[in-house]
Amino acid sequence: MKPKIKIFAFFAVLAVLACQRPYSLDDFLFEPVKLNGEYLDADDLFHDYGCVNIVPDSQLQFITLTSSNENKIYGFFLSAGPDSLTPVGITILYCHGNSTNINRYWKRVEYLWRMGYNVFIFDYQGYGKSEGSPSGQALYDDGKAALDYVKSRTDTIVYYGWSLGSYVATHLAADIEHPKALILESAPASVEALLRDAGLVDLPGDYVAQADFDNVKRISEIGCPLFMMHGLADDYVVFERHFPYIWNAAIEPKDSLSVIGAVHDNVPEILGVRYDQLITDFINRQVRKINP
Amino acid sequence: MIIIFLGSGCGTIASVRPIGKGNSSLSLSSAGPVASVFGIDMPIPYAVLRYRHGLNDNTDFHCGLHATMLYLGNIGIDVGLTKHLFLQSGWRPALAFEASIYALYHLNEVSSIRAFPEAAVFARYDLLGDRHAVYFGSHVLAQYTNPYIIIAPFLGFEFNIGHFGLNLEGKWYAPTEDTKYRVVDYKIKPFNRGAVGFAWGVSYQF
Numbered sequence: 001m002k003p004k005i006k007i008f009a010f011f012a013v014l015a016v017l018a019c020q021r022p023y024s025l026d027d028f029l030f031e032p033v034k035l036n037g038e039y040l041d042a043d044d045l046f047h048d049y050g051c052v053n054i055v056p057d058s059q060l061q062f063i064t065l066t067s068s069n070e071n072k073i074y075g076f077f078l079s080a081g082p083d084s085l086t087p088v089g090i091t092i093l094y095c096h097g098n099s100t101n102i103n104r105y106w107k108r109v110e111y112l113w114r115m116g117y118n119v120f121i122f123d124y125q126g127y128g129k130s131e132g133s134p135s136g137q138a139l140y141d142d143g144k145a146a147l148d149y150v151k152s153r154t155d156t157i158v159y160y161g162w163s164l165g166s167y168v169a170t171h172l173a174a175d176i177e178h179p180k181a182l183i184l185e186s187a188p189a190s191v192e193a194l195l196r197d198a199g200l201v202d203l204p205g206d207y208v209a210q211a212d213f214d215n216v217k218r219i220s221e222i223g224c225p226l227f228m229m230h231g232l233a234d235d236y237v238v239f240e241r242h243f244p245y246i247w248n249a250a251i252e253p254k255d256s257l258s259v260i261g262a263v264h265d266n267v268p269e270i271l272g273v274r275y276d277q278l279i280t281d282f283i284n285r286q287v288r289k290i291n292p
Numbered sequence: 293m294i295i296i297f298l299g300s301g302c303g304t305i306a307s308v309r310p311i312g313k314g315n316s317s318l319s320l321s322s323a324g325p326v327a328s329v330f331g332i333d334m335p336i337p338y339a340v341l342r343y344r345h346g347l348n349d350n351t352d353f354h355c356g357l358h359a360t361m362l363y364l365g366n367i368g369i370d371v372g373l374t375k376h377l378f379l380q381s382g383w384r385p386a387l388a389f390e391a392s393i394y395a396l397y398h399l400n401e402v403s404s405i406r407a408f409p410e411a412a413v414f415a416r417y418d419l420l421g422d423r424h425a426v427y428f429g430s431h432v433l434a435q436y437t438n439p440y441i442i443i444a445p446f447l448g449f450e451f452n453i454g455h456f457g458l459n460l461e462g463k464w465y466a467p468t469e470d471t472k473y474r475v476v477d478y479k480i481k482p483f484n485r486g487a488v489g490f491a492w493g494v495s496y497q498f
Contacts, residue, residue, distance in 0.1 A: 194475050196437075198475045201433075201442070202406065203396065207398050208364055235472075235473040
């Protein structure tokens with residue numbers, strides 16, 4: 001074989017190898033924990049997360065959904081109580097973070113339920129008891145299935161995305177259906193921003209991950225009211241390396257709060273009762289059109 | 293979560309000794325900052341396969357294929373020249389200058405093409421005659437976004453046995469950058485600056 005042909009063949013083999021993409025770092029984006037027992041086990045909730053389930057059985061429904069790849073995913077619909085202070089049919093679709101499963105986020109959905117909203121939370125594929133394994137596309141498909149379910153019950157929907165869940169929330173809002181409002185907490189800008197944060201070098205997110213996670217790109221396509229919260233002491237999704245990029249790309253109406261002393265996972269706890277006021281005021285103003 | 297740390301000089305080892313006119317060598321090296329990889333603290337493996345050829349007695353050409361990038365579905369190459377400026381004389385070490393271009397491309401997306409110029413300066417002291425050497429220097433990589441300049445000072449040893457060479461290096465990636473809070477928890481970051489890592493490389497000269 002002539003040297004030029006050898007060189008051409010060598011690079012052709014390399015190109016084929018690269019096209020196969022033997023590996024990506026997507027798995028490192030997800031930290032699911034499978035659940036062998038039942039959801040909301042009192043001991044697990046208390047010992048692992050310091051949480052007690054306060055939602056009465058009469059207002060709690062265990063929901064089974066089928067994602068687009070036929071895998072079963074599971075969630076809970078928390079119905080606002082009859083004595084709710086805001087007796088309107090507003091449902092918050094809660095897209096949780098990258099870690100563990102619904103149990104970890106139960107305290108958070110209870111905060112929202114106590115404010116008087118219906119809340120739907122679901123586990124992505126591979127999380128909790130949901131079948132399959134997580135991926136960027138699987139998360140988006142699961143979010144779509146969850147949205148379809150919530151739409152079957154109500155048409156006044158607010159998307160809430162925390163951390164990884166913000167990618168799902170912005171995807172639903174930009175690519176599927178605008179909600180009445182969008183709330184993002186501790187949202188990363190994109191996989192690309194995470195890559196730059198880690199490696200300092202300017203490389204597209206596609207280089208390492210297949211997941212199409214890009215809040216900056218999608219936020220500019222969302223016209224609904226937006227409320228963003230981010231801890232100034234967040235040591236994982238560092239405020240100045242993520243928040244400004246999303247915020248600057250977002251279009252009006254938008255509002256935000258940078259929370260002094262809050263890290264990645266304690267914005268509601270640091271805010272305390274102010275968290276309730278902020279969420280309620282935002283939804284009253286932007287969804288119910290009531291000026292506080 | 294880990295993400296590769298390309299940084300400056302990541303994956304490559306310094307070509308500390310002129311290879312000689314008409315001679316060639318192949319080397320395989322791996323380098324990266326120490327982080328938790330699959331639960332084990334180790335240098336993040338960024339591997340490079342490199343070919344060198346002596347253009348004359350003081351100048352070598354090199355080109356490299358970034359194997360880790362290939363594994364992730366990207367084409368990553370580097371090409372460049374190393375100029376050996378002068379030989380060791382007494383306490384004055386031998387000195388060399390290297391200039392390279394790193395070119396990276398994610399298949400299926402033309403807009404993903406990236407190119408980074410990189411330079412390195414390094415000094416070498418021969419040990420035990422001229423078979424082995426200790427060397428030190430720094431890589432400097434430039435890009436169009438902040439941080440615009442990324443440096444990586446290093447200290448290394450080269451051992452030669454017959455046609456084979458072994459290099460071991462310690463590197464301090466990006467010591468000018470605050471790495472106290474990063475998505476990747478680098479395990480060795482003096483004063484919360486940059487990240488320390490290690491490199492190894494084996495080469496065969498022919």
